[in-house]
Every structure is written in structure tokens, then in C-alpha cells.
Amino acid sequence: MQKRLGLIGFPLSHSHSPAIFERLLSSPDLKEIKYELFPLKSLDELPQLLKKHQDIIGFNVTIPYKNQILNRLTKLSPVATGIGAVNTVKVKRKGTIYELEGYNTDIYGFQQTLEEHRIQNKNALIFGDGGAAQAVKHALMNKNITFEIVTRNKSGLHYKDLTPETIRKYNLLINTTPVGMHPDTENVLPIPEAGITQEHTLIDLIYNPAETSFMKLGKKHGAKAINGALMLEKQAEKALEIWLND
Numbered sequence: 001m002q003k004r005l006g007l008i009g010f011p012l013s014h015s016h017s018p019a020i021f022e023r024l025l026s027s028p029d030l031k032e033i034k035y036e037l038f039p040l041k042s043l044d045e046l047p048q049l050l051k052k053h054q055d056i057i058g059f060n061v062t063i064p065y066k067n068q069i070l071n072r073l074t075k076l077s078p079v080a081t082g083i084g085a086v087n088t089v090k091v092k093r094k095g096t097i098y099e100l101e102g103y104n105t106d107i108y109g110f111q112q113t114l115e116e117h118r119i120q121n122k123n124a125l126i127f128g129d130g131g132a133a134q135a136v137k138h139a140l141m142n143k144n145i146t147f148e149i150v151t152r153n154k155s156g157l158h159y160k161d162l163t164p165e166t167i168r169k170y171n172l173l174i175n176t177t178p179v180g181m182h183p184d185t186e187n188v189l190p191i192p193e194a195g196i197t198q199e200h201t202l203i204d205l206i207y208n209p210a211e212t213s214f215m216k217l218g219k220k221h222g223a224k225a226i227n228g229a230l231m232l233e234k235q236a237e238k239a240l241e242i243w244l245n246d
């Protein structure tokens with residue numbers, strides 16, 4: 001019996017998730033499971049999607065719905081509750097009735113990125129405060145890494161207040177925004193690059209393109225630059241584990 005997984009969000013043309021899940025689902029015992037993209041212009045389209053595809057057993061959630069999905073869920077995992085954002089949903093069906101359970105595997109993916117690159121004893125500046133940023137903040141807290149948030153219109157630091165001296169105070173810079181993501185790869189965060197040094201590490205959660213405008217800024221000044229590919233892969237592995245375990 002075929003089972004279906006997928007990704008909801010909008011737009012989705014940049015996504016590498018199908019390629020990752022094609023590999024994760026390549027074993028013979030998982031050949032009946034397919035992973036697809038479901039570009040939804042509004043979450044109001046979700047009930048119709050689940051009605052149309054009765055074989056959906058779970059889906060990932062990406063921009064812009066990681067926070068918006070919360071009030072449509074039946075149950076939240078403790079981790080997702082603490083973070084306040086969901087990127088993985090498990091669908092439990094009884095006939096035409098279904099329940100939606102929300103999880104956050106982004107935090108696991110980002111923790112694995114920190115471990116892989118041995119990132120510790122840092123002071124972080126996080127650009128953006130959306131769903132992905134919530135997972136990043138919790139992962140940093142788990143590593144006892146202090147941080148500040150930079151946004152365009154919320155509390156905390158504002159882009160217009162950043163100076164080279166501010167940037168030099170934080171040796172870990174993390175982009176959680178979609179700025180620079182395919183297809184708008186030339187867009188750049190408005191930060192004073194003169195403050196970036198070879199003592200910095202820059203992490204961009206974007207993975208398409210593989211080298212983002214944010215990463216190029218870092219490399220230009222001798223900093224270490226990391227994209228979001230490992231985070232994407234590790235969160236996918238954890239999501240599949242959730243979907244397949246009853």
C-alpha cells in the first residue's frame with residue numbers, strides 16, 4: 001500500500017528535500033513511500049490536501065508556515081511546545097478523521113551542525129526571528145552559547161543600529177532569513193561587513209545556493225562559512241524516524 005510524505009510551504013522551487021528523501025527512502029522496505037512537494041499559497045488549503053491524498057502519513061513544514069501551523073495541530077511534542085515552531089507533522093488517521101501531531105526536528109539538525117563543526121565558546125548574532133530562528137535559539141541555549149537577535153521590525157537589535165564594532169562583538173553570525181535564497185541569490189543582508197574578521201564563523205540556514213551571498217561576505221574577510229545542507233539532511237532523518245515509528 002502506497003504511503004505519501006511531503007513538504008508544505010510557499011514557494012518550494014528552491015527545495016532539495018525530494019532529493020534527500022529519495023535517498024532516505026531508497027531501501028526496499030520503504031519503496032512504497034513517496035515524497036512530494038505541496039506548494040500551498042495558504043494554510044487554508046491544507047484540509048483539502050489531506051482530503052485529496054488520504055495516504056499522506058506526514059509532512060514537513062517550511063517558510064512561511066512554521067509558526068502559523070501551530071493552531072491547526074491536535075498535539076505538540078514537548079520540544080515543539082518549548083520552541084514555538086513546527087517543521088514536522090505526523091498524520092494519524094481513523095477513517096476520514098485525522099489528527100495532526102507537531103514536532104520540531106530543525107533543532108536536531110542545527111545541533112548536529114554545531115557538533116560537526118565543533119562550534120562552542122561563541123557569542124552569536126542571529127539574523128531573523130521566524131520559525132527557524134526559534135530552533136536555532138534553543139540549540140544555542142543547549143550549548144550555553146549566548147546570542148542576540150537582529151530583526152527589521154521587532155524588539156532586539158535592528159539592522160540600522162549595526163556597526164562594524166557590533167559585528168566584531170559576536171564571533172558567530174547566523175542567517176535564519178530567506179535573504180539570498182534561490183532564485184534571489186544576489187540579495188544580501190544589510191550588515192556592515194567591515195566588522196567581519198577571520199575569527200568569525202558564519203552559518204546560513206539556506207542551502208540553495210550552496211554558497212550564499214551571506215557566506216561570500218564571510219569568506220571575503222577570511223571567516224569560516226557554513227551552509228544549511230547538513231541541517232536539512234539531519235532534520236530529514238529525524239523526521240522520517242518520527243513518521244515511521246508508531
